[in-house]
Structures are given as structure tokens and as C-alpha cells.
Amino acid sequence: MVVVQVVNVRWFNATAWYGLSLARLLQEAGHTVVVLTQGGTESHKKALEWGLDARPADLNTANPMRLAATLWRLILLLRTLKPQVVNCHRGEGFFLWGLLKPFFGFRLVRTRGDQRPPRANAVNRFLHAKVCDAVVVTNSRMARHFLSVMRTPEDKVWLIHGGVDTERFRFDAPGRERVRAEFGFGPRETVIALVGRFDMVKGQRETIEAVSRLVHAQGMRRVRLMLLGFSSATGEDEVRGWIRQFKMERFTVVTGKRDDIPACLSAADVGIVSSLWSETIARAALEIMACGRPLFSSDVGVMPDLLPPEALFPAGDVDAMTRLLASAMEDPAMLRENLRACGLTLSQLSGRDFLQRTLTLYEGLVD
Incomplete structure (x- = not known):
């Protein structure tokens, strides 16, 4: 043809x-x-x-x-x-x-x-x-x-x-160990990863605030946030300003541009998509799933097609995002069920x- x-x-x-x-x-x-x-x-x-x-x-x-x-x-x-x-x-x-x-x-x-x-x-x-x-x-x-x-x-x-290219995007155990060592993530720390260029639409600020509540208000001191992204419409300086504002300097890593995305995704324990709008195609979401990571998301774009309702929160709702992430941190069965649902979705994509x-x-x- x-x-x-x-x-x-x-x-x-x-x-x-x-x-x-x-x-x-x-x-x-x-x-x-x-x-x-x-x-x-x-x-x-x-x-x-x-x-x-x-x-x-x-x-x-x-x-x-x-x-x-x-x-x-x-x-x-x-x-x-x-x-x-x-x-x-x-x-x-x-x-x-x-x-x-x-x-x-x-x-x-x-x-x-x-x-x-x-x-x-x-x-x-x-x-x-x-x-x-x-x-x-x-x-x-x-x-x-x-x-x-x-x-x-x-x-x-x-x-x-x-x-999604499941030959490239798959769980990488050696890559996980290498990236976690690079950023100083310990074996008992839970890493939440947000993937995407720095832009208001991607919800970096809301995610930093939500994870800061887990760390400071709910005492989850072993939670870490990995921002897998780089300057775009929003500069890295502004993102780091939000990190300081919410007292997350010790708990957050900004990766910058990376060529080893599958390894970085494998280094995470949970993936998050917190976009305020857009996500009509959701490439990052599919890549997170393909790397075998549990995924939670705002309810924008294609995300309700990819995830069950219990894995979604209203876009821009920091309270709801915090509650969902807190539940995920405390309930291994919830993470297992999320992985099962992601696997079913990925089997057709x-x-x-x-x-x-x-x-x-x-x-x-x-x-």
C-alpha cells in the first residue's frame, strides 16, 4: 500500500x-x-x-x-x-x-x-x-x-x-538498580514518577504539593518524587521554586533530559499522570504501564479509556490526588489490582x- x-x-x-x-x-x-x-x-x-x-x-x-x-x-x-x-x-x-x-x-x-x-x-x-x-x-x-x-x-x-513499543519499554531490573543508585533512592523508599516536559498542563506543581502532603502531613518520610522532565513552557527554575515552596528539596529529584527512559521508569515504584487537560494520546502513560509500574491519573483525555475509575482523580484536585496516592502507599493489594488492570489494557495496545x-x-x- x-x-x-x-x-x-x-x-x-x-x-x-x-x-x-x-x-x-x-x-x-x-x-x-x-x-x-x-x-x-x-x-x-x-x-x-x-x-x-x-x-x-x-x-x-x-x-x-x-x-x-x-x-x-x-x-x-x-x-x-x-x-x-x-x-x-x-x-x-x-x-x-x-x-x-x-x-x-x-x-x-x-x-x-x-x-x-x-x-x-x-x-x-x-x-x-x-x-x-x-x-x-x-x-x-x-x-x-x-x-x-x-x-x-x-x-x-x-x-x-x-x-507502545513493548520491545523498548519493558521492566529493566539492572536499569532500575543503576538509576536508583544514581539518585540515591534506598531500597525501602517508594518512588513516585511524573513524566513529561515542564508545562502547566502536566500538573507538576499539583503533584509536588500532593506528595509534600504525604511526606509532611501524613508522615510518609520514605516517599520520594522523581520528576522525569525538562524545561519547556515552564522553566526548571520555576519547578525548583515549587519544590522549595513545599519543602520537598530532600524528597524530590529532577532528572532533566534522559536517553534511558525505560530504566528511569523501572526505577519508580508508582507512576502518576496529573495533567490538567490534554492527554488525548497519553504516550507517557502507556510507557509507564509497559515498564510494569502501577499508574494513577487525572481523569482527562484518553485516561478513562486506559484506567479503571478507582485509579483516577479529578484533574487539578490536589486533595483527591493526595488521598489516592496515600491509599496506594498503604495498600499493596490496591497496587496489585492496578497492575492487573494496566496489564489488561496494555495487552491490546x-x-x-x-x-x-x-x-x-x-x-x-x-x-
């Missing part, structure tokens, strides 16, 4: 990861894949690093002359490549593919990995219901939005969660599952 993945995303965020991971899985399975990116961006560099056929396309421009030039380049690409499927992972430039579709006969798929629901205006409804052949969503909340608000036909809406569900969609459209 010949497929174009349109991943015109500036940052290498969850949306870009989903599109590029899918492209790599398709390529490894023997399909011809071209990835269209924004030139000079993190996503373009990552696509090249992964060995993908990444070609810059100025799909995000609002300049009419540049847009016309982009349209001509797309026409040339379609003439030579003759793809059977074009899969757009962003809305910018999506209408161009709708214009080109009748002339080149490809099937058009729109993947919605963004947390923000699309505007339910007449043009958007027409594009999703009449022009594109399928809409892929990454969580059930977005599926409900397309069905009830966008009025997209039910047979066009596909829920396909992103998969490998990279192979991700690829097979997508191929089922593509092949059904092409036949």
Missing part, C-alpha cells in the same frame, strides 16, 4: 509521535510511506532520525502565494506517488487534500489527536462527514464529540489508540495492535 502521512506539527508532541510512529510501523511492514512535515521543525528532524521519507510542505501558511505553491507541490507528489491513502494529523491544509481528492482518487483520513474539539460549523461538518472517508480519534470523548456535535456518520468514526487496527481501516477504504 502507498500512504502519505501528513504530520505538519511544529513540535514533537503526542500528535506528531502518533503520526510518525504509525508511519514507521507501516514502513517496517513493507508499505511505501511518505511523511509530509514542516521543514526545520522538531517533527521533521525526528522523522529523518527514524529513517522515514520526510518531505517538507508548507501546509500551515496563511499566505495565498505560498499556499498556491504548496498546492502545486502536492499535485506533483500525487502524480508521481499515486497514494491510495492520505492521512492528515492536523487541520491546517486539510481542505487542500479535500480539493485534490476528486482528481487523484485517494482515500482521505483525518486523525484527530488534539485535545481541542473541532469547531462544529457547517464547513467543518461537511469536510468530516462528506469529504473525508474516515475520522480517526484517539479517545472516546472525542469520538462522542464527532458523533453527537459534528454529526459525523457512525461508520466513519474510528477509535484507534496509539500503541502494542505497536502491532496499533498497526493492525489502522491497516484494517485503510484496507477497508481501498477495497
Whole structure:
């Protein structure tokens, strides 16, 4: 099969990861894949690093002359490549593919990995219901939005969660010992890990406050917090300011950027996702599960699809997060049940599952 993945995303965020991971899985399975990116961006560099056929396309421009030039380049690409499927992972430039579709006969798929629901205006409804052949969503909340608000036909809406590379992300016992020794975690200390770039949306401040209550108010002096992240929209200095504010200097480690993520996750005893919104794809959550760590989360995005209700707390609710973590620290049976639930979820979310569900969609459209 010949497929174009349109991943015109500036940052290498969850949306870009989903599109590029899918492209790599398709390529490894023997399909011809071209990835269209924004030139000079993190996503373009990552696509090249992964060995993908990444070609810059100025799909995000609002300049009419540049847009016309982009349209001509797309026409040339379609003439030579003759793809059977074009899969757009962003809305910018999506209408161009709708214009080109009748002339080149490809099937058009729109993947919605963004947390923000699309505007339910007449043009958007027409594009999703009449022009594109399928809409892929990454969580059930977005599926409900397309069905009830966008009025997209039910047979066009596909829920396909992103998969996780279980060959790379697995429990690493030697890595656990090495990382725990590096950061001074003792054998009797319980390490809670929060993974993600430093950004308000990821809930670092709320997590620091919740864990500080475990340590200082509830006397859990053997609890440690590992912030597996780095400066982004929020700087590391600000994060360290919160650590000082809640008197957590002795109990918190900031890792910075790491190349040994599976080892760092294995070094933890409990994983937490405390995002205030987003998590429509939840790559970090799946990686924590794949490393065999119990996981608790705020109730945002795709997380209610991945975890049972008893493992969730309301986003931004520090009291509820503290109660849930305290229960987990005191109840080994709760952790065992959480691991069992995570294992069931993960059994259907490998990279192979991700690829097979997508191929089922593509092949059904092409036949």
C-alpha cells in the first residue's frame, strides 16, 4: 500500500509521535510511506532520525502565494506517488487534500489527536462527514464529540489508540538498580514518577504539593518524587521554586533530559499522570504501564479509556490526588489490582495492535 502521512506539527508532541510512529510501523511492514512535515521543525528532524521519507510542505501558511505553491507541490507528489491513502494529523491544509481528492482518487483520513474539539460549523461538518472517508480519534470523548456535535456518520468514526513499543519499554531490573543508585533512592523508599516536559498542563506543581502532603502531613518520610522532565513552557527554575515552596528539596529529584527512559521508569515504584487537560494520546502513560509500574491519573483525555475509575482523580484536585496516592502507599493489594488492570489494557495496545487496527481501516477504504 502507498500512504502519505501528513504530520505538519511544529513540535514533537503526542500528535506528531502518533503520526510518525504509525508511519514507521507501516514502513517496517513493507508499505511505501511518505511523511509530509514542516521543514526545520522538531517533527521533521525526528522523522529523518527514524529513517522515514520526510518531505517538507508548507501546509500551515496563511499566505495565498505560498499556499498556491504548496498546492502545486502536492499535485506533483500525487502524480508521481499515486497514494491510495492520505492521512492528515492536523487541520491546517486539510481542505487542500479535500480539493485534490476528486482528481487523484485517494482515500482521505483525518486523525484527530488534539485535545481541542473541532469547531462544529457547517464547513467543518461537511469536510468530516462528506469529504473525508474516515475520522480517526484517539479517545472516546472525542469520538462522542464527532458523533453527537459534528454529526459525523457512525461508520466513519474510528477509535484507534496509539500503541507502545513493548520491545523498548519493558521492566529493566539492572536499569532500575543503576538509576536508583544514581539518585540515591534506598531500597525501602517508594518512588513516585511524573513524566513529561515542564508545562502547566502536566500538573507538576499539583503533584509536588500532593506528595509534600504525604511526606509532611501524613508522615510518609520514605516517599520520594522523581520528576522525569525538562524545561519547556515552564522553566526548571520555576519547578525548583515549587519544590522549595513545599519543602520537598530532600524528597524530590529532577532528572532533566534522559536517553534511558525505560530504566528511569523501572526505577519508580508508582507512576502518576496529573495533567490538567490534554492527554488525548497519553504516550507517557502507556510507557509507564509497559515498564510494569502501577499508574494513577487525572481523569482527562484518553485516561478513562486506559484506567479503571478507582485509579483516577479529578484533574487539578490536589486533595483527591493526595488521598489516592496515600491509599496506594498503604495498600499493596490496591497496587496489585492496578497492575492487573494496566496489564489488561496494555495487552491490546502494542505497536502491532496499533498497526493492525489502522491497516484494517485503510484496507477497508481501498477495497
